[in-house]
Amino acid sequence: MKITLIVVGRTVEKHYITAINDYIERTKHFISFDMEVIPELKNTKSLTMDQQKEKEAELLLKAFQPGDVIVLLDEFGKEFRSVDFANWLEKKMHNVNKRLVFVIGGPYGFSQKIYDAAHEKISMSKMTFSHQMVRLIFVEQLYRAMTILNNGPYHHE
Numbered sequence: 753m754k755i756t757l758i759v760v761g762r763t764v765e766k767h768y769i770t771a772i773n774d775y776i777e778r779t780k781h782f783i784s785f786d787m788e789v790i791p792e793l794k795n796t797k798s799l800t801m802d803q804q805k806e807k808e809a810e811l812l813l814k815a816f817q818p819g820d821v822i823v824l825l826d827e828f829g830k831e832f833r834s835v836d837f838a839n840w841l842e843k844k845m846h847n848v849n850k851r852l853v854f855v856i857g858g859p860y861g862f863s864q865k866i867y868d869a870a871h872e873k874i875s876m877s878k879m880t881f882s883h884q885m886v887r888l889i890f891v892e893q894l895y896r897a898m899t900i901l902n903n904g905p906y907h908h909e
């Protein structure tokens with residue numbers, strides 16, 4: 753199984769880029785993992801929030817591949833403790849043949865089309881994070897999960 757994180761829009765802050773890339777590289781020691789960026793839309797000032805979400809949805813749907821298991825990151829999704837997330841991930845590793853795809857929405861979240869296309873929703877917290885910051889939170893938790901599954905010293909209960 754391969755894990756892909758799809759995000760909408762480039763990461764703009766340098767300090768996030770450094771930290772995100774660091775966790776991606778660390779995670780790759782354990783599993784095939786990459787981050788795909790859907791380029792941000794141009795001229796968004798002329799679009800309503802719903803129009804922007806619809807246009808982002810078209811691009812996201814093109815990025816999905818047949819057989820993908822699609823998991824949205826969403827504040828209303830299922831919440832886990834880190835160890836439980838690691839166990840959930842381990843089950844996916846046994847059951848998913850191709851790609852396990854995590855998706856982070858744009859600044860206004862997802863259109864209904866993306867909710868309809870998804871298999872599951874998971875939450876990092878009940879609080880709302882920026883679409884930029886949640887990337888870092890997720891890649892750290894993914895790395896943490898991989899260290900838990902491999903009995904590494906990174907995670908302490």
Ligand SMILES: C[S@@+](CC[C@H](N)C(=O)[O-])C[C@H]1O[C@@H](n2cnc3c(N)ncnc32)[C@H](O)[C@@H]1O
Nearest residue numbers: 825826827856857861875876877879880881883
């Ligand atoms: C600024 S948030 C969008 C908030 C928007 N009100 C909504 O309804 O989704 C941008 C993206 O960050 C991600 N996100 C933000 N907070 C999150 C959380 N607590 N758990 C999981 N994902 C989160 C989601 O993918 C969301 O689409």
